[in-house]
Amino acid sequence: MANGEKLFYQDNKTGYSLVLGFILLNIAATIFTLKSMYIDYNIGIFTLYNIILTLLSFLAAVKLKKYSLNWAIFSLVIGFLQVIRSFRIPELKNSDMKQLIVILMLSSTVLLFLGGITTIAKVKVKKKYLEHKKA
Amino acid sequence: MAGLRCINLKKCYDNNVVAVQGFNLDIKDGEFIVLLGPSGCGKSTALRMIAGLEKITDGELFIGDKLVNTLAPSDRDIAMVFQNYALYGNMTVYENIGFSLTIRHQDTDVIHEKTIKAAEVVELSRVLNNKPANLSGGQRQRVALGRSMVRDAKVFLLDEPLSNLDAKLRNETRRELVKLQRRLGTTFIYVTHDQVEAMTMADRMVIMKDGIIQQIGTPADVYNSPCNMFVAGFIGSPPTNFITGEIKNGSFVSKDLTFPLIEDHKKALSSYENRTVIVGIRPENIRESHVLPVKSNDIISINVKLDVVELLGADMLIHFYLNDKMLTGKVLSSSDFKRDQNVELSVFLRHVHFFDPETTKRIDVGGTLCND
Numbered sequence: 001m002a003n004g005e006k007l008f009y010q011d012n013k014t015g016y017s018l019v020l021g022f023i024l025l026n027i028a029a030t031i032f033t034l035k036s037m038y039i040d041y042n043i044g045i046f047t048l049y050n051i052i053l054t055l056l057s058f059l060a061a062v063k064l065k066k067y068s069l070n071w072a073i074f075s076l077v078i079g080f081l082q083v084i085r086s087f088r089i090p091e092l093k094n095s096d097m098k099q100l101i102v103i104l105m106l107s108s109t110v111l112l113f114l115g116g117i118t119t120i121a122k123v124k125v126k127k128k129y130l131e132h133k134k135a
Numbered sequence: 136m137a138g139l140r141c142i143n144l145k146k147c148y149d150n151n152v153v154a155v156q157g158f159n160l161d162i163k164d165g166e167f168i169v170l171l172g173p174s175g176c177g178k179s180t181a182l183r184m185i186a187g188l189e190k191i192t193d194g195e196l197f198i199g200d201k202l203v204n205t206l207a208p209s210d211r212d213i214a215m216v217f218q219n220y221a222l223y224g225n226m227t228v229y230e231n232i233g234f235s236l237t238i239r240h241q242d243t244d245v246i247h248e249k250t251i252k253a254a255e256v257v258e259l260s261r262v263l264n265n266k267p268a269n270l271s272g273g274q275r276q277r278v279a280l281g282r283s284m285v286r287d288a289k290v291f292l293l294d295e296p297l298s299n300l301d302a303k304l305r306n307e308t309r310r311e312l313v314k315l316q317r318r319l320g321t322t323f324i325y326v327t328h329d330q331v332e333a334m335t336m337a338d339r340m341v342i343m344k345d346g347i348i349q350q351i352g353t354p355a356d357v358y359n360s361p362c363n364m365f366v367a368g369f370i371g372s373p374p375t376n377f378i379t380g381e382i383k384n385g386s387f388v389s390k391d392l393t394f395p396l397i398e399d400h401k402k403a404l405s406s407y408e409n410r411t412v413i414v415g416i417r418p419e420n421i422r423e424s425h426v427l428p429v430k431s432n433d434i435i436s437i438n439v440k441l442d443v444v445e446l447l448g449a450d451m452l453i454h455f456y457l458n459d460k461m462l463t464g465k466v467l468s469s470s471d472f473k474r475d476q477n478v479e480l481s482v483f484l485r486h487v488h489f490f491d492p493e494t495t496k497r498i499d500v501g502g503t504l505c506n507d
Binding site for chain 1: 244263
């Protein structure tokens with residue numbers, strides 16, 4: 001139960017850092033995509049989507065820091081969306097950039113999944129500790 | 136854990152104000168030392184020099200066997216507790232205690248282990264997830280102590296840590312601190328201007344005035360054998376009564392009070408015949424006559440008219456004039472003395488001290504001056 005006790009007092013810095021990592025890689029992917037996109041209405045939708053995604057994922061990072069199970073599951077959902085996105089990249093002026101953007105997006109997804117999964121595991125350990133403490 | 140040696144420490148500020156000088160102190164490992172003195176006497180400056188927060192102008196400071204004059208505070212292996220606790224309001228008790236380890240990037244398991252252990256010692260295990268705003272003054276003080284403890288410091292420095300607490304809590308925390316120091320076995324250096332704190336907590340106390348050490352000794356030594364008039368007046372509440380007079384034919388003679396010297400005092404004052412001396416009489420050595428079991432050569436009686444009477448509970452302070460000199464005595468409250476009442480009081484001569492008026496030092500039994 002020593003680990004559970006530790007989690008009771010310490011923040012989930014691993015989950016927090018991993019989701020922050022996701023945000024950084026996603027921003028990098030966004031910048032490279034915007035640089036190579038044709039200027040049409042898609043660029044607005046793409047930008048708006050990424051702003052919302054960044055805000056939500058930051059909120060998820062903060063919630064994961066405090067061991068929120070719901071937000072951990074939500075971060076996995078965002079991860080799935082990111083996987084789908086990585087295969088539906090808009091048409092680019094410079095097709096050489098596509099590979100880099102896909103790598104960045106998939107890497108960011110890995111970080112997000114790791115953040116979500118480790119948090120879910122930690123929440124379980126913490127829950128067990130609290131039940132044990134209550135008993 | 137380590138002892139500490141201060142050799143001729145001096146602190147002189149840029150404006151040539153000398154805050155501390157000739158500060159010589161040898162502190163043994165595990166000792167509880169209290170620096171005591173009035174405001175502005177240099178006790179906090181001395182502590183800050185030991186901590187490394189003030190640059191030492193002159194002298195040498197050793198922690199253990201290591202000269203630390205030029206070492207940064209963080210490298211001196213000391214922990215300091217401030218009067219205002221200096222806790223982080225946005226952090227929980229747990230985070231506050233473990234903070235010094237967190238900023239050193241220690242492993243989270245190590246941080247957890249040490250924090251939990253420290254919290255158990257300072258009895259804060261139940262409030263580890265609370266923020267400082269939700270703690271009492273005593274608990275906040277213990278958080279500050281816990282934060283110092285996790286670093287395994289060699290020396291703990293405490294700068295008036297109980298000043299912000301109310302009287303009841305101060306008494307409790309005082310006892311807790313003494314118990315904690317014994318449990319840890321670490322050297323504590325504690326600064327205060329409260330003589331009760333100093334007397335009750337110290338293994339040895341250092342009395343300071345104007346940046347100079349006046350006396351170093353155990354509380355009993357300092358109380359029973361004050362080195363000079365300042366110490367005699369500063370230690371003890373209410374302060375010692377001083378009367379100036381002369382030694383004539385084996386008696387102390389003054390316009391206020393005259394009494395024959397007891398044998399020990401005669402020997403000590405043999406070289407002061409026909410010379411001026413100052414006698415110091417503690418209020419607790421002026422008692423009501425009717426409670427004394429037997430008449431003795433060590434006791435004289437005086438008849439006085441009480442000017443002010445202060446009831447303290449079990450005791451009563453009485454203020455009265457002997458000619459023009461106002462003196463204070465301490466009697467049992469059961470004496471039921473009243474203002475303007477004529478009473479007979481007894482003075483215990485065995486406990487009076489004589490001081491040289493030029494040097495203000497106490498005249499020892501051998502007739503020499505106290506040189507502590």
